[in-house]
Amino acid sequence: QKEVEQDPGPLSVPEGAIVSLNCTYSNSAFQYFMWYRQYSRKGPELLMYTYSSGNKEDGRFTAQVDKSSKYISLFIRDSQPSDSATYLCAMGGGAQKLVFGQGTRLTINP
Amino acid sequence: KAGVTQTPRYLIKTRGQQVTLSCSPISGHRSVSWYQQTPGQGLQFLFEYFSETQRNKGNFPGRFSGRQFSNSRSEMNVSTLELGDSALYLCASSAGPGGEDTQYFGPGTRLTVL
Numbered sequence: 731q732k733e734v735e736q737d738p739g740p741l742s743v744p745e746g747a748i749v750s751l752n753c754t755y756s757n758s759a760f761q762y763f764m765w766y767r768q769y770s771r772k773g774p775e776l777l778m779y780t781y782s783s784g785n786k787e788d789g790r791f792t793a794q795v796d797k798s799s800k801y802i803s804l805f806i807r808d809s810q811p812s813d814s815a816t817y818l819c820a821m822g823g824g825a826q827k828l829v830f831g832q833g834t835r836l837t838i839n840p
Numbered sequence: 841k842a843g844v845t846q847t848p849r850y851l852i853k854t855r856g857q858q859v860t861l862s863c864s865p866i867s868g869h870r871s872v873s874w875y876q877q878t879p880g881q882g883l884q885f886l887f888e889y890f891s892e893t894q895r896n897k898g899n900f901p902g903r904f905s906g907r908q909f910s911n912s913r914s915e916m917n918v919s920t921l922e923l924g925d926s927a928l929y930l931c932a933s934s935a936g937p938g939g940e941d942t943q944y945f946g947p948g949t950r951l952t953v954l
Binding site for chain 1: 844873875882883885888895896898930932941942943944945946947948950
């Protein structure tokens with residue numbers, strides 16, 4: 731079993747839809763949770779950073795962490811074609827290296 | 841503040857050759873991590889250096905090695921290249937150790953092995 735599981739998709743939704751991206755994990759030592767966005771042929775860029783459980787909102791993006799269920803989510807409201815990218819979850823904590831999910835390829839159709 | 845830079849951006853090598861990739865972290869960052877990204881395997885951790893010491897190592901053969909200099913710049917080397925080494929190699933820097941701090945990625949070096 732992988733430490734971090736993420737549905738690779740691909741996921742295709744119409745413009746304006748609410749998008750939900752999810753990751754599950756098995757290591758209870760993880761305390762830091764991040765979402766990265768990666769456009770084609772570019773390096774990943776940090777979207778959201780959350781410490782421990784709870785919600786964090788930044789514009790159209792909301793990150794949720796449920797440590798009791800070992801489950802994190804990223805919600806994108808009013809999705810735009812420019813949101814089309816691969817989204818990677820990542821998590822770490824203590825002396826451990828950062829662990830990434832497989833990435834979900836998202837396409838927003840105009 | 842300048843971001844993470846990686847050189848070269850593109851490389852074409854043949855099997856059996858060796859290659860050295862370079863990464864300059866964000867100014868003030870002391871941690872540099874290297875990743876291999878392929879369509880089938882996703883982002884796989886190679887190693888992390890913090891203050892010139894290897895802090896963590898992924899599950900890659902000994903052909904993959906790295907080092908970090910006193911100015912935090914890092915290099916990774918791959919010897920005896922194989923076709924399967926074709927990938928995007930990403931470098932990420934963070935102020936603190938990689939598992940505890942936000943990592944910022946460079947644009948990557950795309951390596952093609954023929």
